[in-house]
Amino acid sequence: MSNLVIVLFDGFAFGMLLFVLSVGLSVTLGMMNFINLAHGAFGMLGGYVTVLVMRQLGLPFIVALPAAFLAAAALSIVIERTLFRRLYRAGELNQVLFTIGIVFVATAVATYFFGTVQQPIRLPAWLRGTVEIGGIRFGTYRLFLIAIALAITALLVFGIERTRLGAQIRAAVDNQRVAQGLGLNVEQIFGITFALGSGLAGLGGALAIEIVGLDPSFAFHYLVYVLIVVSVGGLGSITGSFVGAALLGIGDVAGKYFVPEIGSFLIYLILVAVLLWRPLGLFGRR
Amino acid sequence: MTPLAPTAAPHAWLARQSRWSWFEVVFWLATLLPFFLFPTYLTLASQVAIAALFAISVDLILGYAGIVTLGHALFFGLGAYTVGLLSARLGWGEPISGLLLAGAVAGLVGFVASYLIVRVQHLALIMVTLGLGFLAYELANAMTWLTGGTDGLRGVSMWQIVGTFRFDLWGYTAYTYSLIVLFLGFLVSRTIVNSSFGLALRGIRENVTRMPAIGSDHSWHLRKIYTISAALAGVAGGLLTQTTNTVGLDVLSFQRSADVVVMLILGGTGRLYGAILGAIIFLVARDQLAGVNPQYWYFWIGLLLMVVVLFMPKGILGFLAKLTGRRD
Amino acid sequence: MKTKMMFATILAAGLSWSVHAGAQETVKIGVILPYSGPFADAANQLQAGIDLYIAKHGSEVAGKTIELVKKDTGGPAPDVAQRLAQELVVRDGVDIIAGFALTPEALGAAPIATEAQKLMVVMNAATSIVVEQSDYIVRTGVTIPQLNTAFGQWAFESGVKEAYTLVADYGPGHDAEKAFAAGFTEAGGTIVGADRTPVANPDFSAFVQRVRDANPEAVYIFVPGGAQPAAIGKALSDRGLAPPDTKIFAQGELTHPEALESMGDTAKGIITTYHYSLERDDPLNNEFREAYREANGGRSPDLFSIGGYDGMHLIYEALKKTEGDTSGDALIEAAKGMAWDSPRGPMSIDPETRDVVQTVYIREVQEVDGELQNVIIHEIPDVKDPLHGTQ
């Protein structure tokens, strides 16, 4: 029994990491239909900012996290204003090609500045080790991950449901043309959402170092996971991303635990099965 | 415009759409240039030809039928392994029958997969193709006893083509052979896109919701082209095995699926020649840039992709066509 | 047919001219490595080893200048490696092909070495069979059975009777699993469970939990270098799998410097097998290590670096022996039986198999002067790959 609990817990924690990495892409894709394959590159940026802040400035991990968020958000604003904006009306293939180009460039730049080596970070003592609850040892860092993801979810859900910006974002996701007709500045709303989503990716990249490491291939490697979460969860849905990420995290870990022979297939089997059953994802609309 | 005789006009116009232009003749003659100008680049040229064939197979579904795929390496890899296993496990190394079988196996699997493919669109479609690609990769890795796993399949060796031409170190045979297969594959594809079936595919791409309203069972069209495309990709994969005598898991990799789409969009979709041009530019640029700096070449490739999108939204071939004022 | 013959003649003439012209004063070495892609780090470390050797010994040997031609596979990509080897021979007119961090790429290029009769120096690819693919191949890196069969034996002798194996699900992992199990069970031990983790595996918790459920005396681990060592190390300690309660055995990748930094104290007591030990106190090694760090911004050398370094040493010495004759036959004869003192310790090339023979070090992670290090606790000299001739 305790095995099951721990497997579910580990899977859920991994899923929460995927959630933070991918929720931004889900919302921006749902809103503007802009296919941003460079989303993982913002995650990578957050990771490297964390490493710099901790190593070069000697600041604690907990300070590095907001720095990673801000850096990714800030850079995304610049890129959105200068480059992506030109591509909203371009076809999806051009968006794919352009953002893959960005991934290539980002990977090369990361290699140039940081080398191909793994970038380890040293967590503060209070995040290391395990906590024993009811005779089961839970990884402290995984508890921390879950806490952060839940806090983000709460903030997002609250923000989307209760704030003015949230209402505007909802309107824009539901129907861009109608939102425009209502006098909303959709491009501006999108810019803000985009920065928020990229910032979260940056935060996810920072949180991911401890679990999956960080090197220049991060942007490309985690793109696949992010896309899986987004498509399984359904575009434009925070709940969808949350459930999709949790499902994949738990499915992945539980699958490896109970049937290790097909451990490497499971995530893709889930992907294909869910999409054939519900092509718009679990929580997708339209 | 002078009024043409009412019935002659559309026939002549339609015939003109599929007529061989002198651009094409010049292009295919130019593919012979490497023999004279770059005889030490023939192995690269043969891999470009293989990539071009693969890109054409993707163009048939992506450019003509609007099926975006990120998993077509599945069929490329199937073809590659078919030829490889035929030689390594069964000792059959005859190239031409090997290629046909590679195409048949990949086509068969493509036909089965097409039932899944036609059920989904947009992002779901991309992700289902991606998922199937990854499943195939993991399957090949799991079946190490058969495929050799990550170490690659050992013991692949090809017989001489028609019992005469050995695959030589300089790549004469490899390029000649790849070029002939590419040309044949191109002819088949060209025939398809210029047929009424090709027209139906363009109809699907242009407006899939209208198709049922003109009585079209478009999912059958889609299954058919997907199967043809898979078979063609399988032939390309088999060709790679034959010209290199190796098969590794990379023939099934996501990287290969993504690269071929990049090549295609780079060159321009829905034109067949865009696929070939894209393969040439991507692989030659990569070879040359990696020659200058093996570590950072993808920076320049990335920049190239961005520039093409910003300034040539219809791909390089579309840009050239616009420059010369030709109709798409 | 006639024209084809004509091309061939022109080409052959052109080639022999260029090769001949080049042969006067330079020795061209084609280096095939995955400089980009997921294995870029391995390629960079290996290249740094090559560069350090050249920097230290000059680029002149036997009256000739060494010239490198680097080629990127972006791999693992055997088909690309095959093509690049072909191009190096045909276009660049190289005398020697070298590099090969990855087994499939070495396997892809091997037929070219045979056909072109060029010396092929495999500086890392660690599957036994690699050297059997061509008579012109010599290996200066390591083989996985070499490290792990002896290790399995030692593990049993150290008092462990039962072990669980957890390896990455790909060629090298399968080899490691087999080799460790062979050494361990032959000595009398029992393997109580075996799992394989997907190569692209971001999260190990499920597998580690399976090991925990089996509660073995010891667990043997093989994962590729990079991000996975630290990840699996932390997952183990989170589940309370740590020495001395549960012994952790692994191949040396698990405790490379970056992984140790990331794992911290939880790494203490992990026992690994390796052919190169960074902190081994030896004048040659100390000099090598410091020079390497200086040239690479403080980065420490690893197995790839030492493979590249010794690979260059073999090429230099072979060229000296042949007095500049670059023919594959002359060079491979010169390489057979060659023995030297490397920063890793004494090593030689088996004249029969052309494979590397070297000391295997068993190391334990301990704290030395406030830093975690792999401290050598046992040495097994002159270990050969145990699989040659058995398959």
Added chain:
Amino acid sequence: MADQQPIMLRTNALRKNFGALQVARDVSLTLPRGCRYALIGPNGAGKTTLINLITGRLKPDAGTIELAGDDVTATPAAARVRKGLARTFQINTLFPELTPIEAVTLAVSEREAVAGQFWRRLSTQTEAIDEAFEILTRLRLADVATQPTRTLAYGQQRLLEIALALATRPKVLLLDEPAAGVPKDESAMLFSVIAGLPEDISVLFIEHDMNIVFRFATRIIVLVSGGVLVDNTTANIRTDARVRDVYLGHGAHG
């Protein structure tokens, strides 16, 4: 006269709900061969929904559809078209990059089941092309037959909608506001084309302009809130008070 003709299309108590909203309430219609019927009703009455139900774009919750005596309720949309049930769309649903000759040839070759032939050049499908061009000529589109659809004038695109439907050689033709968005003078021309359609085709058209309805329709079906309010001859409708109240009262252009 049309009443003596065989029934080509019949719906029996078609019902469709979108959630709590009932968009089709037990709609029963009959279209005899060669009829020229109009379907009118205020916006949101469910006219387009009804066409979508009949053509198979939507599945009814209850009720059946018969085409020339065959039950086609479960038949896929494309198969209904091949059985002779064609429609046009209120909003242009064309192939922007295809030329009219290509688009209509495509529709003809789908009908003739030659669209799947991938080994024959399109330009050798002479019969299909001839027929397509004949249809285009009839609809006064011959001059623009080889220009991309997206470059055509709006009115020409409306005609192409009809051309595509005709190419399927329909027995029953459902026209969803064929003149939507077309200036008044042009719409008269458009309806004269419709009036000139082969006499054996049964036509049901949706139209808001009552002048046109009264001029071209022999019978009028008034749909309100998803249900048939009145189904009667044009002459009787003119004098029907209920129609004036619920429909005409709202303004003919509602």
